Amino acid sequence: xxxxxxxxxxxxxxxxxxxxxxxxxxxxxxxxxxxxxxxxxxxxxxxxxxxxxxxxxxxxxxxxxxxxxxxxxxxxxxxxxxxxxxxxxxxxxxxxxxxxxxxxxxxxxxxxxxxxxxxxxxxxxxxxxxxxxxxxxxxxxxxxxxxxxxxxxxxxxxxxxxxxxxxxxxxxx
Amino acid sequence: xxxxxxxxxxxxxxxxxxxxxxxxxxxxxxxxxxxxxxxxxxxxxxxxxxxxxxxxxxxxxxxxxxxxxxxxxxxxxxxxxxxxxxxxxxxxxxxxxxxxxxxxxxxxxxxxxxxxxxxxxxxxxxxxxxxxxxxxxxxxxxxxxxxxxxxxxxxxxxxxxxxxxxxxxxxxxxxxxxxxxxxxxxxxxxxxxxxxxxxxxxxxxxxxxxxxxxxxxxxxxxxxxxxxxxxxxxxxxxxxxxxxxxxxxxxxxxxxxxxxxxxxxxxxxxxxxxxxxxxxxxxxxxxxxxxxxxxxxxxxxxxxxxxxxxxxxxxxxxxxxxxxxxxxxxxxxxxxxxxxxxxxxxxxxxxxxxxxxxxxxxxxxxxxxxxxxxxxxxxxxxxxxxxxxxxxxxxxxxxxxxxxxxxxxxxxxxxxxxxxxxxxxxxxxxxxxxxxxxxxxxxxxxxxxxxxxxxxxxxxxxxxxxxxxxxxxxxxxxxxxxxxxxxxxxxxxxxxxxxxxxxxxxxxx
Numbered sequence: 001x002x003x004x005x006x007x008x009x010x011x012x013x014x015x016x017x018x019x020x021x022x023x024x025x026x027x028x029x030x031x032x033x034x035x036x037x038x039x040x041x042x043x044x045x046x047x048x049x050x051x052x053x054x055x056x057x058x059x060x061x062x063x064x065x066x067x068x069x070x071x072x073x074x075x076x077x078x079x080x081x082x083x084x085x086x087x088x089x090x091x092x093x094x095x096x097x098x099x100x101x102x103x104x105x106x107x108x109x110x111x112x113x114x115x116x117x118x119x120x121x122x123x124x125x126x127x128x129x130x131x132x133x134x135x136x137x138x139x140x141x142x143x144x145x146x147x148x149x150x151x152x153x154x155x156x157x158x159x160x161x162x163x164x165x166x167x168x169x170x171x172x173x
Numbered sequence: 174x175x176x177x178x179x180x181x182x183x184x185x186x187x188x189x190x191x192x193x194x195x196x197x198x199x200x201x202x203x204x205x206x207x208x209x210x211x212x213x214x215x216x217x218x219x220x221x222x223x224x225x226x227x228x229x230x231x232x233x234x235x236x237x238x239x240x241x242x243x244x245x246x247x248x249x250x251x252x253x254x255x256x257x258x259x260x261x262x263x264x265x266x267x268x269x270x271x272x273x274x275x276x277x278x279x280x281x282x283x284x285x286x287x288x289x290x291x292x293x294x295x296x297x298x299x300x301x302x303x304x305x306x307x308x309x310x311x312x313x314x315x316x317x318x319x320x321x322x323x324x325x326x327x328x329x330x331x332x333x334x335x336x337x338x339x340x341x342x343x344x345x346x347x348x349x350x351x352x353x354x355x356x357x358x359x360x361x362x363x364x365x366x367x368x369x370x371x372x373x374x375x376x377x378x379x380x381x382x383x384x385x386x387x388x389x390x391x392x393x394x395x396x397x398x399x400x401x402x403x404x405x406x407x408x409x410x411x412x413x414x415x416x417x418x419x420x421x422x423x424x425x426x427x428x429x430x431x432x433x434x435x436x437x438x439x440x441x442x443x444x445x446x447x448x449x450x451x452x453x454x455x456x457x458x459x460x461x462x463x464x465x466x467x468x469x470x471x472x473x474x475x476x477x478x479x480x481x482x483x484x485x486x487x488x489x490x491x492x493x494x495x496x497x498x499x500x501x502x503x504x505x506x507x508x509x510x511x512x513x514x515x516x517x518x519x520x521x522x523x524x525x526x527x528x529x530x531x532x533x534x535x536x537x538x539x540x541x542x543x544x545x546x547x548x549x550x551x552x553x554x555x556x557x558x559x560x561x562x563x564x565x566x567x568x569x570x571x572x573x574x575x576x577x578x579x580x581x582x583x584x585x586x587x588x589x590x591x592x593x594x595x596x597x598x599x600x601x602x603x604x605x606x607x608x609x610x611x612x613x614x615x616x617x618x619x620x621x622x623x624x625x626x627x628x629x630x631x632x633x634x635x636x637x638x639x640x641x642x643x644x645x646x647x648x649x650x651x652x653x654x655x656x657x658x659x660x661x662x663x664x665x666x667x668x669x670x671x672x673x674x675x676x677x678x679x680x681x682x
Contacts, residue, residue: 058492134414
């Protein structure tokens with residue numbers, strides 16, 4: 001399953017858990033009320049645990065997250081093949097027709113008119129990676145293609161009334 | 174601890190002020206909710222066009238998208254402004270005239286946005302990222318001016334409201350120290366012995382939203398002035414990265430503050446159904462301090478994919494985004510669930526919407542947190558995952574909070590009750606419609622379908638069809654809700670019990 005598919009699955013599981021909790025609490029509210037002071041005593045104790053659990057989860061997520069940052073990878077890829085991509089309404093200039101399989105490439109992306117996006121979709125339609133194309137700036141995106149086929153590039157930053165037609169493609173072989 | 178608010182009571186002013194205060198709140202809420210529902214129809218039209226069920230010229234689609242975004246944000250802001258203004262005025266005298274000025278400026282701004290988008294076909298979306306507004310526009314120059322001036326008016330109206338609310342809470346509670354519960358946290362013993370009361374929870378919401386709102390308004394001014402200058406003289410050039418930072422600092426906060434304003438209504442409303450008090454505790458104060466800080470810093474997650482953005486700013490965005498979940502999950506939503514647990518709560522439409530809104534806040538927040546992780550953002554940025562989560566807490570929470578408040582008012586003034594069957598019918602269609610509508614966005618986001626596309630690649634169209642069905646069910650549900658609301662309204666006014674008559678302070682609910 002793709003990364004996105006796994007995240008959707010995780011989200012679905014979390015949704016079910018949250019709904020289970022809120023439905024249980026809603027059901028508990030039907031019937032005779034319980035003294036709130038008693039509820040508070042227990043709930044405050046549980047809240048302390050909940051707080052430390054969440055804080056721990058946040059810190060852990062942060063530590064894990066920063067291991068997988070996309071920044072700087074392109075600069076570190078000294079041997080990579082580099083392509084300068086210039087985005088403009090409504091096309092991408094500088095893209096090759098063919099990219100060799102398994103070779104690390106760096107797209108040096110900029111724009112000449114407005115902000116654009118540079119998103120690469122694999123032959124199955126999964127979004128592989130993306131970066132912004134901004135006038136006056138170069139953003140470098142490093143990717144390695146391990147699958148043969150036709151890759152599609154789409155603009156993902158709204159750039160005008162023909163935005164949905166701003167796309168290009170290249171072949172990996 | 175916090176005095177519980179009685180909806181019919183004002184401590185410092187007379188009955189005519191009560192009516193005046195309510196009229197102002199109703200004006201804000203009625204306008205906000207009406208605009209929101211009208212723009213839901215616009216949203217439905219766009220989803221149906223993406224599904225291929227009706228033909229829409231892409232240029233018109235993007236104009237409608239611009240109107241939908243800017244109008245919906247403003248409509249929900251209006252709901253929050255009206256609610257918080259009313260609750261603040263219950264604590265201390267405030268000028269209704271000034272509130273009407275804010276309202277007038279914002280409505281005038283919205284009118285200009287409608288003019289720019291529907292007549293002028295302005296289509297740079299509500300974030301109008303520089304320099305899109307000015308490069309090869311397919312709309313006339315006057316439409317750009319009308320949109321920008323419209324946004325300036327909205328900002329000025331918002332700023333006026335922030336100043337009025339902030340001045341009122343600072344006056345009422347003795348400056349920031351009192352309004353933010355400083356002594357409750359750092360000198361709890363002395364504070365308790367002094368017999369003083371901390372601000373009630375809804376006033377912490379008022380303080381934080383008006384304070385942070387001024388930062389948002391300042392950023393809007395900071396970007397608005399150069400944009401207008403560029404419109405008048407194109408030789409004036411703005412740095413695109415700087416413009417993007419300032420635009421999102423404004424836009425993210427402006428949108429984010431909506432839910433923090435509207436939760437003030439839940440702080441007051443939910444206790445009325447549970448007969449339990451929602452008190453200001455040290456934890457609640459700390460939670461609001463956290464919120465105040467984190468929503469100032471987390472805007473930069475919008476710029477994760479601008480790799481030229483300084484690294485520390487990116488990491489700050491990650492941490493602030495993650496941390497902003499804690500006050501919500503540990504303090505406010507947890508407090509709401511605690512209030513409901515084994516409470517014997519009265520399940521009416523008002524309480525159903527408020528409770529569902531708290532759930533929607535968590536579910537939308539989880540979607541947002543996943544997107545706030547940079548490695549995930551690389552595959553979710555500007556896909557439909559983004560509208561999935563922000564519709565989660567704007568439609569699935571903020572809108573429901575406002576709707577819940579309206580039903581609370583209707584239920585409390587009415588001689589009649591909503592039947593069980595009607596409650597199931599209304600809540601089932603409204604919440605079921607929202608759920609289906611949101612699911613279509615999440616599924617499409619995970620499939621990589623881009624957001625803001627008039628014509629979507631596969632599997633966008635089929636999922637847009639699901640979303641359209643969800644939106645139709647939601648709108649039908651809102652019609653049922655309207656019918657029930659009118660019935661409650663017509664069912665006549667309950668005689669106000671003496672302890673709830675204006676001018677009589679009550680420690681109730």
